[in-house]
Amino acid sequence: ETGVTQTPRHLVMGMTNKKSLKCEQHLGHNAMYWYKQSAKKPLELMFVYSLEERVENNSVPSRFSPECPNSSHLFLHLHTLQPEDSALYLCASSQGRAIGNQPQHFGDGTRLSIL
């Protein structure tokens, strides 16, 4: 139990569907992250929120829309995805405001498959 919970664990969706990934952390952290892990590629940082403000957006397509209503919850809203978006999506959290200056704790990920 890492203190970071992601749901669902698996998701299969069509390209025209709209779905959301959820992440919740129980560690009292104030920074949360979304990562994408594709086969045979390094982990890619997608979004970072610190104190509920987005501080990093690594040129992610607009079909991915993050939302951070409070410091414990992070969502990734998905719309009109492409087959190449099939991947493992990982959420992480850390203490402190500065990105990467504290250890990150990861959830178990959501395995997303786009048909």
Next chain:
Amino acid sequence: GIQVEQSPPDLILQEGANSTLRCNFSDSVNNLQWFHQNPWGQLINLFYIPSGTKQNGRLSATTVATERYSLLYISSSQTTDSGVYFCAVNRDDKIIFGKGTRLHILP
């Protein structure tokens, strides 16, 4: 941007063997972390080690920031050590992961 290179890309060892995994980075960094991703995809933070040496049981890590590398040592490996080991560096609010070393421990 900063390049992070991990070696070897793949490693197969017999249970009980020792191993050394390496992470090179192309520029100075603020921090470095080692992670283990098990065969079920769970990513666990092993070490947060911007410099110096740390030990945790059979694992230890050393980062020599001035020479831009970090090493992860695994001693007396067990089958549960199998998975992918990533290093990630941080600089200027950017986090960059290496491609990982895939470790397979044979029983």
